[in-house]
Structure formats: structure tokens, C-alpha cells
Amino acid sequence: MKIAIVGLGVIGGSFAKAIRHHDNKHYIMAIDTNVETLKLAENQGFIDYGETVNKTVLQQADLVIFALYPEVMKEYVRTHKNEFKDGAIITDTTGVKRTVIASMRDVIPSQVDFIFGHPMAGREKRGFEYADASVFEGANYVITPTDANNPRNIEWFKGFLANLGFKRVTITDPDTHDEMIAHTSQLTHAIAVALINSDDRSHETIRFIGDSYRDLTRIANMNEKLWPELFMNNKDHLVTYMERFEEAFHELKIAIQEDDVEKMEAIFKESTARRIKLQESDLRIR
Amino acid sequence: MKIAIVGLGVIGGSFAKAIRHHDNKHYIMAIDTNVETLKLAENQGFIDYGETVNKTVLQQADLVIFALYPEVMKEYVRTHKNEFKDGAIITDTTGVKRTVIASMRDVIPSQVDFIFGHPMAGREKRGFEYADASVFEGANYVITPTDANNPRNIEWFKGFLANLGFKRVTITDPDTHDEMIAHTSQLTHAIAVALINSDDRSHETIRFIGDSYRDLTRIANMNEKLWPELFMNNKDHLVTYMERFEEAFHELKIAIQEDDVEKMEAIFKESTARRIKLQESDLRIR
Missing domain, CATH: 3.40.50.720 (NAD(P)-binding Rossmann-like Domain)
Structure with missing residues (x-):
């Protein structure tokens, strides 16, 4: 061929x-x-x-x-x-x-x-x-x-x-694809970008990072000519998932502000269960 | 010894x-x-x-x-x-x-x-x-x-x-340590948790993930007995960085909603420059 x-x-x-x-x-x-x-x-x-x-x-x-x-x-x-x-x-x-x-x-x-x-x-x-x-x-x-x-x-x-x-x-179908990757790919890139950009440039951040920061910012290296087109072409699903993420993040912030240990434990148990489920069915996870 | x-x-x-x-x-x-x-x-x-x-x-x-x-x-x-x-x-x-x-x-x-x-x-x-x-x-x-x-x-x-x-x-000093890890460690964990918890459980997410999702959710596997204590003991710095992150994330969301290509490009160039700088001075980055 x-x-x-x-x-x-x-x-x-x-x-x-x-x-x-x-x-x-x-x-x-x-x-x-x-x-x-x-x-x-x-x-x-x-x-x-x-x-x-x-x-x-x-x-x-x-x-x-x-x-x-x-x-x-x-x-x-x-x-x-x-x-x-x-x-x-x-x-x-x-x-x-x-x-x-x-x-x-x-x-x-x-x-x-x-x-x-x-x-x-x-x-x-x-x-x-x-x-x-x-x-x-x-x-x-x-x-x-x-x-x-x-x-x-x-x-x-x-x-x-x-x-x-x-x-x-x-x-x-194309719509299911676009909805799913809004969460798994586009949202993750938006998060990585916002995470690294929210740092104070005057900080010597390099001395305080662990693997979590390395992993979460890896994809902040974005091709700025490609991604705006991809984001705009999936704006409806992407914005929906960005807002779902904002809600989940806000819920955790409130629990922290209110010293709500029970709520935090419930949130962390849920995230742990989901991650373990993901790992059990995926080859590429270390 | x-x-x-x-x-x-x-x-x-x-x-x-x-x-x-x-x-x-x-x-x-x-x-x-x-x-x-x-x-x-x-x-x-x-x-x-x-x-x-x-x-x-x-x-x-x-x-x-x-x-x-x-x-x-x-x-x-x-x-x-x-x-x-x-x-x-x-x-x-x-x-x-x-x-x-x-x-x-x-x-x-x-x-x-x-x-x-x-x-x-x-x-x-x-x-x-x-x-x-x-x-x-x-x-x-x-x-x-x-x-x-x-x-x-x-x-x-x-x-x-x-x-x-x-x-x-x-x-x-202890305060600088706590401020820095609020960004590099605690915020990253809060993000990973909110990301995986914001997924719709009915989705077959496993079929649509790439390495970005794998990397960003790895630390969503949290010890729920340890982390509430760590978060509450650093609440002031953590909430400050959570809010800085929320602002950066919101800014990107608005740019997407408004099809503001110029703004997106500027945001992605900034995140790329920061990530490259991080990588250049860090051994453990792949």
C-alpha cells in the first residue's frame, strides 16, 4: 500500500x-x-x-x-x-x-x-x-x-x-466526540494555562515545585496559532465544561474557607474513587 | 550514624x-x-x-x-x-x-x-x-x-x-514556604480533584482521554485523612492562590466566549514562555 x-x-x-x-x-x-x-x-x-x-x-x-x-x-x-x-x-x-x-x-x-x-x-x-x-x-x-x-x-x-x-x-458521532474532548483535552489545556499564568513572576517557583506542578503545567506549552481555532470551534461544549469545573472548584474552596472537614473528605473520596477507576482500565497510566 | x-x-x-x-x-x-x-x-x-x-x-x-x-x-x-x-x-x-x-x-x-x-x-x-x-x-x-x-x-x-x-x-522562612506550596502543591491538588469530579459519571471517559487528562488527574487520588488538615492549616495562602487561578481561568473563558483570538494568543504565548522557562531550569521535567 x-x-x-x-x-x-x-x-x-x-x-x-x-x-x-x-x-x-x-x-x-x-x-x-x-x-x-x-x-x-x-x-x-x-x-x-x-x-x-x-x-x-x-x-x-x-x-x-x-x-x-x-x-x-x-x-x-x-x-x-x-x-x-x-x-x-x-x-x-x-x-x-x-x-x-x-x-x-x-x-x-x-x-x-x-x-x-x-x-x-x-x-x-x-x-x-x-x-x-x-x-x-x-x-x-x-x-x-x-x-x-x-x-x-x-x-x-x-x-x-x-x-x-x-x-x-x-x-x-461528531457531537459526542466534541463534548468528550471538551472535558478531557480542551479543559485540561485551559487549566494548565491558567495555573502557570496565575503564578507571581517574582517568585523563585522552580525551587518549590514537585511532580504535581510539573505534570499539571506540561501542556501549558501551547501552539498559540492552533488552539484558538480549536477552542472557538468547540465553544459551546468547552464553556459548559469550564463552568462545571468552576463549580466543582468553587465548592472545594468554600469547604476550605469554612473548615468543613466532612465536605472535603467526601470530595477527596469521590476524586480518589474516580481516579482509581480510570487507572484500572487504562494501560498508559503509570 | x-x-x-x-x-x-x-x-x-x-x-x-x-x-x-x-x-x-x-x-x-x-x-x-x-x-x-x-x-x-x-x-x-x-x-x-x-x-x-x-x-x-x-x-x-x-x-x-x-x-x-x-x-x-x-x-x-x-x-x-x-x-x-x-x-x-x-x-x-x-x-x-x-x-x-x-x-x-x-x-x-x-x-x-x-x-x-x-x-x-x-x-x-x-x-x-x-x-x-x-x-x-x-x-x-x-x-x-x-x-x-x-x-x-x-x-x-x-x-x-x-x-x-x-x-x-x-x-x-515558614511563611514563604507555605505561600509557595499553596501554589505549586495545594492548588494543583485542588485543581485535579475539581477536574475529575466535574466529569459526568455516565460518560465513557476512558475512551476519550489522552496523556493530558492522565497527567492532570494523577494527584486526584488523595489521602482524605491527610489533606483536609494540610489545606486548613494553610487556608489564607491557599484561598488567595485559588482565587488568582479562578481569575486567570475566567479571563481565558471570556476570551473564548468572545472569540477574542488576539487575547487567547497572548495568554497562550505567556503560558508557553513560562513553561519553557520552568523546563529549562528543571531536571525532572520530561
């Missing part, structure tokens, strides 16, 4: 590495505007061939994986619509699904099967040099089929992802 | 393991109410001798490390005040300093030098079986001396901690 990856950043690069590592029968091509990245990926053996502008790649690819910002992907598909191979499977990796699917509807060429998906794995760093096949090991993947998809292609894609190391591939 | 560890849970146990691993010339004793824990630690070679109730341990110990809840430690020191060796160094590991130091003042026996300190390292699990010397590697330690301390003992203790793997040993 011939696979094309469009956008060889941290996510596209991780796909290249995971495919090479787990499923080495495929011919891997890439398109990226940065020729140095292409050369590096080719020299390291993660891709077989690269182009900075599509000349021959899309025409050959049986599977095209887009790892571009949502708006850039749309323009790219529109511009190159006649270059995709007949019967090709195309997929995206964007973090919101309702608006992306709605916005892509008019530009998807009729000769391809566009399967929308989202790897629940990533890195806080940008660029191919941080790409790493291991971030997919044991991770979640969500696929949000449309009426236009061929069910056999969905089944094939699920198997392809399982081969790359993903543990749970979930099929759901 | 003869060292006694009182309370062989996750923190006391980690001390036993770190001392054995890094500084194996010492004779290590322990006092713990659980005889099985003592047997296990002795069989695994991490302690040389243990007692469930002090008979001979405190009388011999040149250094006593308390790894007990604050209130339990106070009662313990009061009860056993005549059993400590002349000239012994005693230290605690509790996470708040102002109230603990004030409360201990009346019970510290005159023949010992009590150095108050706090390892900025721990595990979300309880018990000796989760004790691990590696959690101290590259970690921070804070010492809050009192007027009663012998400066030579403080210097010696700093060196002892450096030998166990701690990277930065900071000397500061």
Missing part, C-alpha cells in the same frame, strides 16, 4: 514513525513545505519519498493522512481535489469534529472516501524532531463516520490503527 | 530506600505500628531493625525522621520526649510549616535539635509498598530553620539530603 502524510510535524511525523515501526510493508510518502524536514525523514528511513508541493504523491496514495491545521487542510483539499487517486481513503487528525466535517463537506472530492478521525495522543512540542511512535502505544483513537463513508473502509482503518499501537478505537 | 524513621509509609519508606541506596554506611531503624511492614522492610534489606512501639530505637538514633501526619507527630513527640538521645537531630516531612512549627514549639524536648523540612516529592499512593528512592532524584527540598537550630546541624542536614539525590535544598 502507498501512504501519503501531508504535514510532517509532530503528529504527521509520529504517523510516519509508527507505520515504519509497526507496519513496515507500506511505501511511505510525505508532503511538507520544509525540504529539510523531508530530507531528514528520508535519511532517517521514516519516509521513502517526499515532495514540498504535490506532483506525484497524491496521485499514487491509497491512504492520505492529513496532519495540518483545520483551515489549512480545507484549502489544501480544495486546491488539489483533482489529484487524489480514485478510491483513496483520506483521513484527518484534527481535534474538533463538528465544524471541521461541516466545513469540509463542500470540498471533499467525489473519488475519495474521507474518514474523519482524531488520535487522542500528541506532544506539547511542535515539529518532526519531536515526533515519536511511542505516543500512540496504548492510546485512544476516535473515528466519527459520515453517511458517505464505506463501512468496509472504516473497518479496514480501525485495523490499520490497531496495528500502529492504538488500544481503543471508538466509533462515535 | 544511627537513623530512625518514624512512620514507614510511602514517604518514610522512600527515605529508608534512598538512604540504603545512596548512603549505605548508616544503621537504619524504623518505628511503625504495622509489624508486617517492618518485617517486609527488614527482609528487603531497607531497615536493619524495627519496633512497633519505641523501646530502644529513639534512645540510639542520631537522626530521627518523622513521616507522620502533623497531629500524630505532635502527640508522638510529646509522649516520647524523654526517650530521644541527647544531641539528636529530629526532622519532619510535613507539607505545611507555620502551623506545625507553632504547634510543635511546646513539645520539642530540650536535648534535641528539631529541624523542620519538607521534601517536594511524593507519590499519590499510600504505604511502604509504593515507597521509591527514585522520587527524590533531582527533587526539591525546603528547610525552614528556627532560632533554636544549630547552624552546623542545618549545614550537615543539607549535605545529607544532597546525598539522597535531592537537587535543590532551599532555606527559607
Whole structure:
């Protein structure tokens, strides 16, 4: 099979590495505007061939994986619509699904099967040099089929992802996806940002941190060009979950202010039970 | 040197393991109410001798490390005040300093030098079986001396901690310690609890989580008997930092609600710069 990856950043690069590592029968091509990245990926053996502008790649690819910002992907598909191979499977990796699917509807060429998906794995760093096949090991993947998809292609894609190391591939609708990631991904990023920004810059914080602060601020390293778009495209669910979090946080604050030990104990027992339940069913938790 | 560890849970146990691993010339004793824990630690070679109730341990110990809840430690020191060796160094590991130091003042026996300190390292699990010397590697330690301390003992203790793997040993006053950990430790725990408790229990959240959710909820596994005491004993600083966090979080929410891309970009640039600065000066960040 011939696979094309469009956008060889941290996510596209991780796909290249995971495919090479787990499923080495495929011919891997890439398109990226940065020729140095292409050369590096080719020299390291993660891709077989690269182009900075599509000349021959899309025409050959049986599977095209887009790892571009949502708006850039749309323009790219529109511009190159006649270059995709007949019967090709195309997929995206964007973090919101309702608006992306709605916005892509008019530009998807009729000769391809566009399967929308989202790897629940990533890195806080940008660029191919941080790409790493291991971030997919044991991770979640969500696929949000449309009426236009061929069910056999969905089944094939699920198997392809399982081969790359993903543990749970979930099929759901775009709204459920967007609601769930508002809590698990977008809210967590909003929290990390607010936590690190609420520090007093004059403090020698580095001398007082433990692993909890390291863990909770890791994702405060945000790509400021990508995330506003993702947040705005999921504003309804995100704001709902931000407000649910604000309520839970406020409830704890009141219990502390009022020395309400019984209330605090109940809150901590609940959070402990939930976390233990999460850990019991998840491979990737240390 | 003869060292006694009182309370062989996750923190006391980690001390036993770190001392054995890094500084194996010492004779290590322990006092713990659980005889099985003592047997296990002795069989695994991490302690040389243990007692469930002090008979001979405190009388011999040149250094006593308390790894007990604050209130339990106070009662313990009061009860056993005549059993400590002349000239012994005693230290605690509790996470708040102002109230603990004030409360201990009346019970510290005159023949010992009590150095108050706090390892900025721990595990979300309880018990000796989760004790691990590696959690101290590259970690921070804070010492809050009192007027009663012998400066030579403080210097010696700093060196002892450096030998166990701690990277930065900071000397500061109790109020600065309490203010800083309100942000770096207590606020992070409050956030983790509110995050996991704000989820809808009917959701199949496990299928939608990535590493950000795993990292941000790890410490939601809280010892509900310990933390209310720590929070209440630092209420002023903790509530101040909870409110600073609420403000920063609210500011981001408003920017999202108003599609204010410029504001979001500024917030994310700030958080990214702060996180990169933190990472550049910290060993333990992945």
C-alpha cells in the first residue's frame, strides 16, 4: 500500500514513525513545505519519498493522512481535489469534529472516501524532531463516520490503527466526540494555562515545585496559532465544561474557607474513587 | 550514624530506600505500628531493625525522621520526649510549616535539635509498598530553620539530603514556604480533584482521554485523612492562590466566549514562555 502524510510535524511525523515501526510493508510518502524536514525523514528511513508541493504523491496514495491545521487542510483539499487517486481513503487528525466535517463537506472530492478521525495522543512540542511512535502505544483513537463513508473502509482503518499501537478505537458521532474532548483535552489545556499564568513572576517557583506542578503545567506549552481555532470551534461544549469545573472548584474552596472537614473528605473520596477507576482500565497510566 | 524513621509509609519508606541506596554506611531503624511492614522492610534489606512501639530505637538514633501526619507527630513527640538521645537531630516531612512549627514549639524536648523540612516529592499512593528512592532524584527540598537550630546541624542536614539525590535544598522562612506550596502543591491538588469530579459519571471517559487528562488527574487520588488538615492549616495562602487561578481561568473563558483570538494568543504565548522557562531550569521535567 502507498501512504501519503501531508504535514510532517509532530503528529504527521509520529504517523510516519509508527507505520515504519509497526507496519513496515507500506511505501511511505510525505508532503511538507520544509525540504529539510523531508530530507531528514528520508535519511532517517521514516519516509521513502517526499515532495514540498504535490506532483506525484497524491496521485499514487491509497491512504492520505492529513496532519495540518483545520483551515489549512480545507484549502489544501480544495486546491488539489483533482489529484487524489480514485478510491483513496483520506483521513484527518484534527481535534474538533463538528465544524471541521461541516466545513469540509463542500470540498471533499467525489473519488475519495474521507474518514474523519482524531488520535487522542500528541506532544506539547511542535515539529518532526519531536515526533515519536511511542505516543500512540496504548492510546485512544476516535473515528466519527459520515453517511458517505464505506463501512468496509472504516473497518479496514480501525485495523490499520490497531496495528500502529492504538488500544481503543471508538466509533462515535461528531457531537459526542466534541463534548468528550471538551472535558478531557480542551479543559485540561485551559487549566494548565491558567495555573502557570496565575503564578507571581517574582517568585523563585522552580525551587518549590514537585511532580504535581510539573505534570499539571506540561501542556501549558501551547501552539498559540492552533488552539484558538480549536477552542472557538468547540465553544459551546468547552464553556459548559469550564463552568462545571468552576463549580466543582468553587465548592472545594468554600469547604476550605469554612473548615468543613466532612465536605472535603467526601470530595477527596469521590476524586480518589474516580481516579482509581480510570487507572484500572487504562494501560498508559503509570 | 544511627537513623530512625518514624512512620514507614510511602514517604518514610522512600527515605529508608534512598538512604540504603545512596548512603549505605548508616544503621537504619524504623518505628511503625504495622509489624508486617517492618518485617517486609527488614527482609528487603531497607531497615536493619524495627519496633512497633519505641523501646530502644529513639534512645540510639542520631537522626530521627518523622513521616507522620502533623497531629500524630505532635502527640508522638510529646509522649516520647524523654526517650530521644541527647544531641539528636529530629526532622519532619510535613507539607505545611507555620502551623506545625507553632504547634510543635511546646513539645520539642530540650536535648534535641528539631529541624523542620519538607521534601517536594511524593507519590499519590499510600504505604511502604509504593515507597521509591527514585522520587527524590533531582527533587526539591525546603528547610525552614528556627532560632533554636544549630547552624552546623542545618549545614550537615543539607549535605545529607544532597546525598539522597535531592537537587535543590532551599532555606527559607515558614511563611514563604507555605505561600509557595499553596501554589505549586495545594492548588494543583485542588485543581485535579475539581477536574475529575466535574466529569459526568455516565460518560465513557476512558475512551476519550489522552496523556493530558492522565497527567492532570494523577494527584486526584488523595489521602482524605491527610489533606483536609494540610489545606486548613494553610487556608489564607491557599484561598488567595485559588482565587488568582479562578481569575486567570475566567479571563481565558471570556476570551473564548468572545472569540477574542488576539487575547487567547497572548495568554497562550505567556503560558508557553513560562513553561519553557520552568523546563529549562528543571531536571525532572520530561
